[in-house]
Amino acid sequence: MSLYCDVALPVPLDRAFTYELGELEAEVGARVMVPFSGQLLQGVVVGLHDVAPAADVEVKRVQRVMDDAALLSAELMELGKWIAQYYCAPLGEVLRGMMPLTAEVRRQWVYRIAEAGRRVLYEGAAKGSSRRSKLSVEDQNREYAALNYLENGEPAKAATIRSATGANKALLDAMARKKWLVREPLAEARDARRLEKVAELVNSEQLTANSEGEQAKRLPKLNENQLAVMAELAGCGGRELVRELRVRLERRGVPPSTLGTLVKRGLVLLEETAQAFHVSGLGAQERGGSKKFSHEHALNEAQTEALATIVAAMREKQIPFGNDKKKSSSTGFSALLLYGITGSGKTAVYIAAMQRALAAGKSALLLVPEIGLTPGTAAQMVAAFGGEVALLHSQLTQDERAEQWHRIRRGEARVVIGTRSAVFAPMPDLGLILVDEEHDGSYKQEESPRYHGRDVAVMRAKLLGCTIVLGSATPSLESWNNAERGRYARVEMLERVEQRPLPTVEMIDMREEFRQTGKEQLFSRQLIAETQATLDRGEQVLILLNRRGYSFVVMCRSCGEKLECENCAISLTYHKPGNESELNGEARVGQRLECHYCGFRRNVPSKCPKCESEHLYYLGAGSQQGEERLQEIFPGARIGRMDRDTVRTRGDMERLLSRLHSGEINLLVGTQMIAKGHDIHGVTLVGVVGADFALGLPDFRAAERVFQLITQVSGRAGRGELPGRVLVQTYQPDHYVNTFAQKHDYTGFAARELYFRRAMRYPPYTVLANVLVQGESLEEVLGWASRLGRWITDRRLEGVRVLGPAPAPRSRLKRIYRYHLVLKSDRRDTLGRALREMLAWVDREEIPRRAVIVDVDPMHLM
Ligand code: ADP
Ligand code: ZN
Ligand code: ZN
Numbered sequence: 075m076s077l078y079c080d081v082a083l084p085v086p087l088d089r090a091f092t093y094e095l096g097e098l099e100a101e102v103g104a105r106v107m108v109p110f111s112g113q114l115l116q117g118v119v120v121g122l123h124d125v126a127p128a129a130d131v132e133v134k135r136v137q138r139v140m141d142d143a144a145l146l147s148a149e150l151m152e153l154g155k156w157i158a159q160y161y162c163a164p165l166g167e168v169l170r171g172m173m174p175l176t177a178e179v180r181r182q183w184v185y186r187i188a189e190a191g192r193r194v195l196y197e198g199a200a201k202g203s204s205r206r207s208k209l210s211v212e213d214q215n216r217e218y219a220a221l222n223y224l225e226n227g228e229p230a231k232a233a234t235i236r237s238a239t240g241a242n243k244a245l246l247d248a249m250a251r252k253k254w255l256v257r258e259p260l261a262e263a264r265d266a267r268r269l270e271k272v273a274e275l276v277n278s279e280q281l282t283a284n285s286e287g288e289q290a291k292r293l294p295k296l297n298e299n300q301l302a303v304m305a306e307l308a309g310c311g312g313r314e315l316v317r318e319l320r321v322r323l324e325r326r327g328v329p330p331s332t333l334g335t336l337v338k339r340g341l342v343l344l345e346e347t348a349q350a351f352h353v354s355g356l357g358a359q360e361r362g363g364s365k366k367f368s369h370e371h372a373l374n375e376a377q378t379e380a381l382a383t384i385v386a387a388m389r390e391k392q393i394p395f396g397n398d399k400k401k402s403s404s405t406g407f408s409a410l411l412l413y414g415i416t417g418s419g420k421t422a423v424y425i426a427a428m429q430r431a432l433a434a435g436k437s438a439l440l441l442v443p444e445i446g447l448t449p450g451t452a453a454q455m456v457a458a459f460g461g462e463v464a465l466l467h468s469q470l471t472q473d474e475r476a477e478q479w480h481r482i483r484r485g486e487a488r489v490v491i492g493t494r495s496a497v498f499a500p501m502p503d504l505g506l507i508l509v510d511e512e513h514d515g516s517y518k519q520e521e522s523p524r525y526h527g528r529d530v531a532v533m534r535a536k537l538l539g540c541t542i543v544l545g546s547a548t549p550s551l552e553s554w555n556n557a558e559r560g561r562y563a564r565v566e567m568l569e570r571v572e573q574r575p576l577p578t579v580e581m582i583d584m585r586e587e588f589r590q591t592g593k594e595q596l597f598s599r600q601l602i603a604e605t606q607a608t609l610d611r612g613e614q615v616l617i618l619l620n621r622r623g624y625s626f627v628v629m630c631r632s633c634g635e636k637l638e639c640e641n642c643a644i645s646l647t648y649h650k651p652g653n654e655s656e657l658n659g660e661a662r663v664g665q666r667l668e669c670h671y672c673g674f675r676r677n678v679p680s681k682c683p684k685c686e687s688e689h690l691y692y693l694g695a696g697s698q699q700g701e702e703r704l705q706e707i708f709p710g711a712r713i714g715r716m717d718r719d720t721v722r723t724r725g726d727m728e729r730l731l732s733r734l735h736s737g738e739i740n741l742l743v744g745t746q747m748i749a750k751g752h753d754i755h756g757v758t759l760v761g762v763v764g765a766d767f768a769l770g771l772p773d774f775r776a777a778e779r780v781f782q783l784i785t786q787v788s789g790r791a792g793r794g795e796l797p798g799r800v801l802v803q804t805y806q807p808d809h810y811v812n813t814f815a816q817k818h819d820y821t822g823f824a825a826r827e828l829y830f831r832r833a834m835r836y837p838p839y840t841v842l843a844n845v846l847v848q849g850e851s852l853e854e855v856l857g858w859a860s861r862l863g864r865w866i867t868d869r870r871l872e873g874v875r876v877l878g879p880a881p882a883p884r885s886r887l888k889r890i891y892r893y894h895l896v897l898k899s900d901r902r903d904t905l906g907r908a909l910r911e912m913l914a915w916v917d918r919e920e921i922p923r924r925a926v927i928v929d930v931d932p933m934h935l936m
Contacts (some may be wrong), residue, residue: 076122079136081108082166083117086522086923088158088913090120090165092127099251101146103151104794105173107137116617118169120147120487122789127768141474142250142257150500153534160533161816161920162843162909162928163523167508172498174476181484183257184229185246186870191254195221203858212861216241216597217249229258231256259478271316273333274343289665290682299332307342314343318725323442351825369425369458374565380832382411383565384427388434388506400723407530411512412545414567415818416789417574417753420545421451423567424508425458427543428489436505436540437488441496441527443514446724449731451510452491453575459489466492466499469724494527495518497534505540507531511751512544512553518933526931528553547789547820548782551831554824555838570793577791577798579816581807596695596703601761601801608759609711609740613796614866617743617761618787619700619769622717623647625692627669632687637679639669643886649719650702672888700743700763708741716744749787760787762802765929769809772883773934774836777811781823784815835875836932841902846882849925854889858921859893865915866895896935903929 079100080090093108100106104235107114146154146169154172158165187195195218209217219239224230232243241249252259260517266917296304297849306322307314320330331542336342373381390406396692414420429436433768445452445467456463464478464487483500483654490499494517497507509517509528517527528544535542544553544562557564570576582598591599625648628637637646646667666675680690695703704713714720714730733739734754742748768780784802792798804812814823832839847859859879866876878895885892909928916926 077124078122078126079106079118079119080121080123081106082111082113082120082135082164082169083108083112084164085115086164088162088164088910088917091117092131092133092176092363092698094133095547096135098136098139101144103146103148104139104141105145106139109134109137115168116140117166118173120151120165120169121610125306138534141729143253144778147680149534149537150498152537153498153530154848156533156537157523157525157530160906161523161525162524162906162913163928164886168523168525169494172842173368174472174479183249184231185220185224185228186229186256186258187224188253188256190252190569191221191224191249194254195225201482213245216245217254220249222244222253224255233748251690252819272345273307273314273316273319273337274345275304275626276341276343282530287640291473300326301334301337302326302328303332303835305340315725318723321723321725341470366452366620367457369454371419371422371571373422373426374419374571376569377419377426377571379429380414380423380565381426383412383563384412384423384506384541384543385430387432387554387563388427388436388542397469401787406541407485407536407539409535409556409562410541410543410565411549411562412543412565412567413549413554413557413820414545414547414565415576416547416786417570417576418547419571420453420510420566420567424543424545425454426511427508428459431506432459432488434505435502437490438493439499439501439504439510439531440489440508440510441517442491442493442510443493443750444493444728445515447747449724450753455489455491458703461726462487463489463491464499466490470527470542480586497527497531504538504759507535507540507542509542509544511546512545512549513548515779515933518931520529520933521901522927524929524932526933529931548785549820549824551824551827552838553777555828558828574792575797576730576798577788579788579800579802579818581812581816582803583803583807584803587803592860596700596763597707597761598801598803601763602707604759604799604801605741605761605867606708609708611758612740613758614734614739615741615759615761616748616757616790617700617704617741617763617786618748618765618783619695619697619743619763620745620765620783621647621694621696622670622698622719622745623668623696624650624698624702625694626696629689629691629693630682630685631689631691633682633685633883635682635684637667638692639672640676640870641674641887641889642671643884644667644669646669646674646676647696650698653910671884692821695764697745703788704741704743711741713741713743714739716742717841718745718747721747744795746787747781749783749790752790754790757790757794758792758798760791760797760798762787762798762800764803764806766804766806766812769806769811771936774831774834774936777827777830781811781815781820781827784811785818785820788815788818831843835898840898840900841905841930842932843897843905844929844935845881845909845912846929847893847925848890848927849922850889850891855891855893855925858925861919861921862912862916862926863895866912869898871908871911873901874899874908894935895897 077095078092080092082090102122104119105116106119107116127277128316150172154165154168157163158168216239220235220241223235223239231897232246235246238361246255300489301559302324306319319333323330333342337344387408387410390408412420412423422438428440431438440449440455442451445465446469452465464482466475466478470478485502490496490501492499504596509531512528527792532542553562556562582600587598588594627645629635638644641644648671649666649668651665665678666676667678679765682690695782697715701713701715704711714733716730721730732754734742737756758799762784765780765783769776784795788800791800802812806812810826814826831837847854847855847862875898876895879893882892882894897905897908913926913928916923
């Protein structure tokens with residue numbers, strides 16, 4: 075028994091705090107409640123010892139121990155420590171992010187028999203009650219009775235066990251401390267496959283197929299609200315999750331009770347269905363008809379070869395964590411970069427590899443950028459693995475997240491699919507990690523701890539000695555460089571399935587277009603003509619306009635003032651009142667100016683707020699304007715829009731995709747959301763409008779991002795039987811991003827871009843950290859930034875180059891002023907040392923730790 079424990083707390087301080095344990099016992103990795111500057115905080119025990127802190131330090135007591143056993147495995151604790159070190163983040167904040175956060179304190183507990191308990195039960199039964207024990211014979215008998223009662227493995231509540239066996243809670247807790255029993259909050263034991271209510275139109279076929287007149291005859295006395303519910307339900311094939319339906323009815327202003335009325339009248343049926351099986355996109359795909367899931371195809375040659383390489387890597391002997399501290403080469407760790415062009419069938423390879431992992435008795439983890447944006451992938455996983463799947467994503471409630479977490483930890487879900495933080499899924503026997511679209515920026519967490527999910531995944535695989543596969547058609551230059559240097563094995567799939575050709579890509583020079591037409595037009599004549607022709611052939615068109623809203627700059631013609639957010643140094647975007655066709659989104663929102671960073675909204679002023687001139691003008695077309703223009707140009711088209719205004723929930727996305735799959739929409743305009751992994755076979759033309767705007771951003775990854783975007787959105791064309799075509803409107807047709815994208819030459823692009831990065835000393839050739847100095851008072855921020863700058867100059871950090879301090883490109887966000895310094899080094903350890911030394915200095919100088927933000931491997935320097 076230790077006297078003290080060191081606790082990592084979720085506070086922005088880079089150290090653990092020592093507490094006295096007293097009578098309590100705790101394990102490393104367990105959560106404890108401790109007093110900290112006047113409040114109670116939950117932390118994680120990171121060390122146990124008997125060393126009393128210095129006499130002048132007041133040591134407080136642990137209030138309660140929340141877990142009998144470590145909640146985080148040794149492997150995950152190790153990973154947490156690595157993250158804290160690598161990203162200069164407080165360990166307590168890292169660990170907090172790795173565990174499900176729930177107020178389990180108030181919960182009921184259940185007890186389950188543990189391995190040791192079974193041994194006691196069986197050995198004890200064989201030998202009679204000969205164990206040494208301080209307990210009375212009665213209590214020993216009660217212990218046996220309790221073990222006996224729990225022998226079947228089912229968990230039970232304390233009260234239930236007591237009434238069956240006479241063992242009270244104290245006795246049970248003592249048994250849990252002896253590890254004979256496992257004590258868990260009740261929520262863990264609940265079946266995570268909860269049921270959900272689904273509303274279904276009675277006789278939906280008749281209702282949707284019949285003419286208006288007949289419908290009215292059959293349903294004489296429906297009021298407007300009731301009709302609205304019926305219409306919503308009919309609009310999604312007669313069946314919808316009640317939860318989803320409620321959201322949409324609320325937007326239409328229909329009271330929730332209306333649904334109940336229809337149920338009473340027998341027009342709508344409520345039914346319960348297992349939640350896990352009502353996964354995004356599944357319904358949509360079924361309704362789409364003939365489309366097959368990836369895993370139903372026999373793998374082609376390239377897929378088979380890729381699978382074989384992954385399987386060979388998995389066969390390398392994996393030595394369980396902790397048994398061997400030797401370096402990666404001997405532990406079965408291997409990282410593979412799966413470079414597979416768009417439409418090469420990567421998903422089928424992932425599924426096959428995961429099936430192999432399961433067959434070998436291992437579990438498998440698939441990270442995806444955002445489940446809601448590509449519901450198809452999740453649906454395919456559920457179709458392939460059924461109840462073995464756990465989905466972890468941002469739309470889960472805390473309780474649901476905790477349930478999934480415990481279910482995974484018990485080994486009940488051997489396939490986990492999730493976004494960034496799923497990299498911490500507590501999976502036993504993890505044998506394979508896959509990172510889909512590994513280049514995607516959403517893997518980087520933009521708040522403390524600022525970790526990159528892909529890089530953490532690689533580290534986790536290293537610690538575990540297992541296989542990791544990073545997949546993309548446009549790998550990040552970091553990963554590409556790692557493959558070039560032989561750190562990752564490269565697996566290539568360079569052709570589309572069924573020998574489908576990649577689309578032809580053509581550049582449209584918008585300068586030339588202007589010269590010839592004398593007008594600044596959003597859409598070029600060629601894009602309009604080809605769109606019309608495509609629609610006429612009964613095929614579908616996607617148009618990328620990567621800004622949402624109507625106009626993204628509002629400017630005064632007299633004084634040149636740009637209308638900015640009150641809280642941020644960011645232009646306000648003009649949004650028109652939503653038109654009625656957008657039932658999904660903005661129907662009830664009026665016209666406004668909106669900040670896309672903080673959400674600030676204001677009325678549209680009639681005069682310039684600075685000079686009172688009435689000549690405000692609107693610049694830069696967003697997707698809302700794109701939709702309006704397309705409607706004017708193609709009055710017969712069935713137009714849809716995909717952006718953050720029309721897609722707010724996973725259900726919105728599913729519906730939109732389902733309308734695309736069915737052909738109900740034949741022209742879709744949208745932001746980069748349309749470039750995600752969608753697999754819509756009817757799309758043969760993709761238009762790219764204004765994507766080169768982002769080439770001008772002050773960011774060393776600008777070219778990489780634009781190349782990825784053009785390539786990914788191009789990849790949506792020609793995925794079915796018919797070949798695809800891409801038209802890119804640009805003012806810089808000769809820019810290397812455009813010329814390589816046109817040739818589908820990722821390799822050429824990467825070589826060129828890496829050449830620049832090397833010359834300019836940018837990652838992956840150097841390591842970078844962005845140090846932000848921020849605060850509400852500009853004066854204070856300036857003061858801290860210049861002191862920090864001076865310290866760095868005086869200190870002459872060896873091997874580290876420093877740029878700044880200077881105002882960050884986004885000099886103010888959410889009322890916070892922002893200055894930054896960029897630190898560069900050739901060596902990661904050198905940079906890490908410098909940063910830690912800097913943070914220690916910040917501490918000593920009593921500059922608030924929250925004012926200095928360190929972003930290691932930043933995704934951008936904005
Ligand atoms: P990627 O992610 O590489 O762009 P997907 O995994 O979305 O590609 O697959 C593209 C399409 O090819 C999907 O419609 C999928 O069902 C189909 N597909 C996958 N493998 C095969 C195969 N071996 N033969 C035929 N079609 C396949
Ligand atoms: Zn003005
Ligand atoms: Zn703002």
